[in-house]
Amino acid sequence: MLADGVLILSHCGYSFVEDLVAAIGQRQLQAYVLSSRPLPEHADRIDALRALAADAFATDAHELSTQDVERALALLQARGVRVRACISVWEGYRELMAHANALLGVADLLPARVATLRNKLQVRNTLRAAGLSSRxxxxxxxxxxxxxxxxxxxxxxxxxxxxxxxxxxxxxxxxxxxxxxxxxxxxxxxxxxxxxxxxxxxxxxxxYVSGTEYSFEVLVAAGRRFVVAIHEKCELTEANGTVLEDSCTSPPVSLSPSECTAGIAWLEAVFAHLSLDWGCFHVEARFDGKRWDLIEINPRVGGSLISPSVKALNSEANLLELWLGVLLEQREAQLTEQLARLAYGEQGDAPGTNATFFRVYFASPGLIEDISLKALPRTPVVTQVLLKAGDEVDPASREVFLGQLLWSMSRVERDAELDTMLAASADAIEVRYRLAEPALGA
CATH class of the missing domain: 3.30.1490 (Dna Ligase; domain 1)
Structure with missing residues (x-):
């Protein structure tokens, strides 16, 4: 008898593998992991993945190729595994995922469309020409x-x-x-x-796109688009040559239902113009009080705590679970029924009565001497401290995650406590870096 499974494409041994394996297991399917070679400091990561999933394979290179994916599919099929779909949250492998799904006969974005969507110059000017961006x-x-x-x-x-x-x-x-x-x-x-x-x-x-920034979490099946969350970015910080997104809340506090409706209508027009008919998308946009405009479209689940935030909002499924549903239940009316139930309504009303707030903490260059979590007025529902004492953070022109915390509450509680949470959570993860040794003779 054939075993049913899902192939996960992992970058250097990571990319939300634990969360994907759990979501696949909930559907009584086997998880198989194809990973590029981990970094030397994570040499034992593949063994950990083999213990976690039904099996895990690693290539000799730090980047997966089309041939790697094709070989993995052939190997699994030769072993009697019926691969139901391929999934990856690493954006660099989104085109490979689409290629695998095309080989498997699973409806997904076309690989060429993924490549076009990732080209930020082409997307911006295409939307400008269509009147869907003013920049x-x-x-x-x-x-x-x-x-x-x-x-x-x-x-x-x-x-x-x-x-x-x-x-x-x-x-x-x-x-x-x-x-x-x-x-x-x-x-x-x-x-x-x-x-x-x-x-x-x-x-x-x-x-430059002005206004308050938001992210739309979107599932698309057979051309039908479902916005299952809108996150408002409470704080943005420029540091180390990049822009850091410090904290988010959902549903947004600065938008009226009619402004949400206008944002979703604009989003529908953008997706229709770009022919985005299948998949999961994390769309970043800004609203200046009059007009919506794009920051970028990511053809994948949003990073940090976006996926668990969605589950805390709807009490039913996170984004990874919903995306798996789009891949695995393509011909079932039950899928679109679930997505419609969990999505924003026609009047711009958010589903349910829950709210979330999460904060992401970024590391500074240096050697971490001590790291700890402060006691907080409200206990987080998700706590992730990603670095430890002894870790050294190199200077980089990108975000380096230190940790992240997620809180869940009613909307009434969120509205009353948001300012307090913003202040109290700002330094919830305390980190001390080792001071540089003074130079000889100083």
Whole structure:
């Protein structure tokens, strides 16, 4: 008898594998993991994955290829496994996931559409031409950089194919071509992130999008789009050459139902224009009080605590579980019934009565001497401290996660306590870095 399973594509042994294995197990399916080679400091990670999943395979390279995925599918099928779908939360493998699903006959985004969607220059200017964005993007060259700086208008710089806010920052008169080349050199030397940024690391500059920032968590099945959460970004910080998203709450506190309706209608038009008919999307956008505009569209689950936040909101399923449903239940009316029940209504009303707040903590360069969690007025429902004493954080033009905390409560409680939670949680994870040794003779 054939065994039914799902193939997980893992980058260097990670990429939410534990969460995916749990979600696959809930459906009484076997989880199989194909991973690129872990970093040397995580050499035992594949053994841990083999203990967690039905089986795990690692390649010799730090990046998976199309051939790796095809070989893994053939191997599993030769062993009698019926692979029901392929899934990956690592954006650099989203095209590989789409390729695998095409081979398996599973409806998903076309691989070419994934590649187009990840090109931030093309997406921005396509939407501008269609009247769905009011901003223009430019491919950066030394001459274009000078022209934009001389214009005095506000622009934002980011890699054409970006991830983890790598090299994303506001353009200033002090920005130089040499500083962009230094970020590109740093990215090429970053074993984990280099492949996701593209073989040639190119930068774009787009007109700055003003307003409060939100993320839409969207599931799409057969062209039907369901917004299952809208997160408001309470705090954004620029640090170490990138932009950090410190805290989020859902449902948003700054939007009326009619403004949510307008945002969802704009989102529908964007998805229709880009022919995004299947999948899970994390869409970042800003609203200036009059108009919605795009920051970026990610063809995957949102990072940090977005997925568990969705489950805390609906008390039923997180984003990974819902995305698996889209992949596995494509012909079942039950899927769209569930998504419609968990999604925003036609009047812009959020489903349920729950609210969430989460905060992400970022590390600074240096050697961590001590790290601890403070007592808080309200206990988090999810606590993740990702680094430990003895870990050394290298300088990087991207976000480096220290930890994250998620709180769940009623909307009434959230509205009454949000300001208190923002203040109390700001330094909830306390970290002390070792001071540099004084130079001899100082």
């Amino acid at each position: 223009t993007a430019h491919a950066l060259t030394p001459a274009v950089l000078r022209q934009l700086q001389e214009s005095g208008s506000a622009h934002f710089v980011k890699p054409m194919f970006g991830i983890a806010s790598y090299g994303a920052f506001r353009l200033t008169p002090q920005t130089t071509w040499a500083s962009l080349e230094a970020i590109a050199d740093e990215a090429r030397a970053d074993t984990v992130y280099a492949s996701a940024l593209g073989a040639r690391i190119e930068f774009i500059a787009e007109e």
